[in-house]
Amino acid sequence: MVWPWRRKSRRRMARICVEGPIAAGTRDRVLKALRQVEERECPALLLRVDSPGGTVGDSQEIHAAILRLRKKGCHVVAHFGNISASGGVYVGVAAEKVVANPGTITGSIGVILRGNNLSRLLERVGIRFETVKSGLYKDILSPDRALTDDERRLLQELIDSSYDQFVSAVAEGRGLSAEAVRAFADGRVFSGAQALELGLVDELGDEDHARRLAARLAGLDEDDTRPITFGKQKRRFAGLIPGRSLLTDLQGSLSLDLAWSGQVLWLYRP
Template sequence: MPWPWRRKSRRKMARIAIEGPIAGATRERVLKALHQVEEREFPALLLRIDSPGGTVGDSQEIHAGLLRLRAKGCKVVASFGNISASGGVYVGVAAERIVANPGTITGSIGVILRGNNLSKLLERIGISFETVKSGLYKDILSPDRALSEGERELLQALIDSSYGQFVSAVAEGRGLSESVVRSFADGRVFSGAQAKELGLVDELGDEEDARRLAARLADLDEEKTRPVTFGRPRKGLGVLIPGRALWGELQTALSLELAWGGQPLWLYRP
């Protein structure tokens, strides 16, 4: 007899939430949750996304995990919350259907890579770097100097390749041609209502509307079927500390500028 947590769940719906920037910890949590949903054979998944996007590879792995789940017969419906932009869109287009609030901030299809040129500041305070490298581009985006033209061309080629992958995924996921996607995939953001006109989302509504749609697609009872949430982020006692939420936001902002500096991002950065 199977253990209770391994029992089949053919008449139930799963739910996974992706909140905040998409990075390694989010990828690990979501992929583990997707495995649990697949293992228990849920017929439907409600994917809640409230994210500005994040790292390219992590977004791609979640996208691939969702496609594998769909290949097993699970109906996946994405619900866009306050914001689902850039990498959030990339993850979302792996769903069979997408529901967004009319005022959801979405879009920002594109790639960004930023470095920090601190050469003038370092010169002013008397700091210089001595660099020994094996190749011409080994210290590309070093903070003590500006980019050379050759380095800029190399990085632009990298960005163009990543952008092409993004456009291709959106076109395939939404049933659009790549030329149509490129016509609006220039980094601009849209409201949920505008995104529906462009074909980026299927319906306007909230998470409850998305739940009902997922139930219909999987032939479940719309009124009685309630989702079982998987992959909740761990919360410690720190959530009780006053100002903890603000501190968390500051840490995230610092991470974006430092930890993610120098790498291509599918991220909405206003």
């Protein structure tokens, strides 16, 4: 018996790219693309991950959506590109199989939270904050003062909770024990070849290698099946101007640093 969804989309392999820092915009684009893949009942998905990670909640939502898609019968293979670190790893381990280039930068499993202590600078320029708050910790990470010992302890507990969630997801996704994951989940980065030895990826190869693996898992023709990309990022005209792309990237990085100050992040920050 040939199931209806097989007749409908047996030649269709989907492809989705998770590129750049993972934030709300990336989440919305990728989740929409995953819904389209589910609606079209594609039997296979090639998930290209080229990201240093980003915000915790957005990474978790993408991870959960990939798991739901797999439960619908879609075979998901992730390919780690130039860099797939921290939240990029979290997203990738939701796949059935993971392929990485030998030189891919991956790992950086851990959590980071940064704030800005500008108290000395503010004092020099004569700026002083007046704060009225409802609770002792309501202005935690305020830029006009240093953390107290109690505040640092509370934030460390927050980081530890997020870290436990990260370790559990990697352990479950990769079929490893939590103890094995913790042994290398200290923020360090690896090459794809090192990640293979640790069990963080299944195979080494380029994106075409990952495509062929996805085709085999879904029972598709490896030679004839070409993926259809969903959720393409819109190219802006400014990005075509020589030198403008670098300036845009620098501006974007600075904006993210400012926007993410005080947020718990799954992010590789060299």
